[in-house]
Amino acid sequence: MESSVLAYMERYDYENVFLCQDRSVGLKAVIAIHDTTLGPATGGCRMWTYAREGDAIEDAMRLARGMTYKYAAAGVNLGGGKVVIMGDPRKDRTEALFRSLGRFIHRLGGLYITGEDVGTTLREMEWMRMETPYVITLPAAWGGAGPISGATALGVVEAMEAACEEAFGTPDLKGRSVAVQGLGAVGYEAVRILTERGAKVYAGDIDAEKVRRVVDEFRAEPVADPNAMATMDVDVYCPCALGATLNDDTVPNLRCQVVAGSANNQLQAERHGDLLHERGIWYAPDYVANAGGTIFDTDRLLPGGMQPERAMENVRRIGETMRRVFAIAKSEGIPTYLAADRYAEHRIAEVAKSQALRRASDVRMD
Ligand code: NAD
Secondary structure (H helix, E strand, O other), rough: OOOOOHHHHHOOOOOEEEEEEOOOOEEEEEEEEEHHHOEEEEEEEEEEOOOOHHHHHHHHHHHHHHHHHHHHHOOOOOOOEEEEEEEOOOOOHHHHHHHHHHHHHOOOOOOEEOEEEEOOOOOHHHHHHHHOOEEEOOOOOOOOOOOOOOHHHHHHHHHHHHHHHHHHHHOOOOOOOEEEOOOOHHHHHHHHHHHOOOOEEEEEOOOOHHHHHHHHHHEEEEEEOHHHHHHHOOOOEOOOOOOOOEOOOOHHOOOOOOOOOOOOOOOOOHHHHHHHHHOOOEEEOOOHHOOOHHHHHHHHHHHOOOHHHHHHHHHOOOOHHHHHHHHHHHHHHHOOHHHHHHHHHHHHHHHHHHHHHHHHOOOOOO
């Protein structure tokens, strides 16, 4: 972090940063609360071997802010938060540690709601749920939504159709060539949906077994070098593996007209989003395109509790959201990644206004 924590908080308008320590179980964690205009700060629990305390604080803060934008753009009424634990997920994931963290989260009284993230699984969510109700990602048997990657994949394909409409004049995926990089939980489902919609799918993964599976099940075309997929000669590049695949090496050499995938942080730096814009390539901003799982997961907070049909309907609306983002990009002449931020900021500002009205009407004169 290039400045003090409070200066960083002021720059990006954070509300709180909490440090949690419990020597008896070896817990050191940071809970960052970015913005609660839309609702309780929510975001996953990451466990990572941070070299320095400052790195953990910065990561928690950066990720919390990302969640504010993700929920705002997804139409979900939650704010942005995150907890990071300084630890090694291969050996430090003990029941005692997570129950202790669960108690710290409970102490915040619902200001922060946690979930699964890098380095944690549903098992740790169960342990935290023993101490607090403020856990969103849970197995279905614990009242959670269960697997969410199918919803994420559906949202990605809806976003892809919106981007194809800009690039090719029609959202129809029939006959479009799509390179799906990464055939894990989301990529596999994406190949399934794309095949159903008539696309010609090229599929690659560093795990040959996963490639064989989609070739057998969906007649996808296998790709020999999964690392070189960004620059394939296809209509659409669909990154569903790691982040930062849009970088100095790839963006100048892209041959596709559309990028739409599930991977987080696809742009290595913002300038790569600027370059995509200059090159006329339609980039579906990652946090908008991959929000399907989040929308599905948080449906249980809506009236009546979890309703899968309603949840999937809201996931399909990602296409509509993407069209609004593209409209902002066109009318303001800005790259799509910036347009997505504008869209999210606008929603937060509008809700803040209506909250101010509500507060004004709450004033009692007696
Ligand atoms: P996953 O771990 O199930 O799958 C990732 C796949 O990518 C694996 O099969 C892996 O072998 C493959 N891979 C790794 N490096 C590769 C490379 N260089 N080239 C090709 N393939 C490679 O993960 P997932 O849940 O499918 O998520 C995929 C991406 O989408 C991640 O970036 C994740 O953060 C993001 N995402 C996932 C969800 C969700 O619902 N699971 C939601 C939002 C964002």
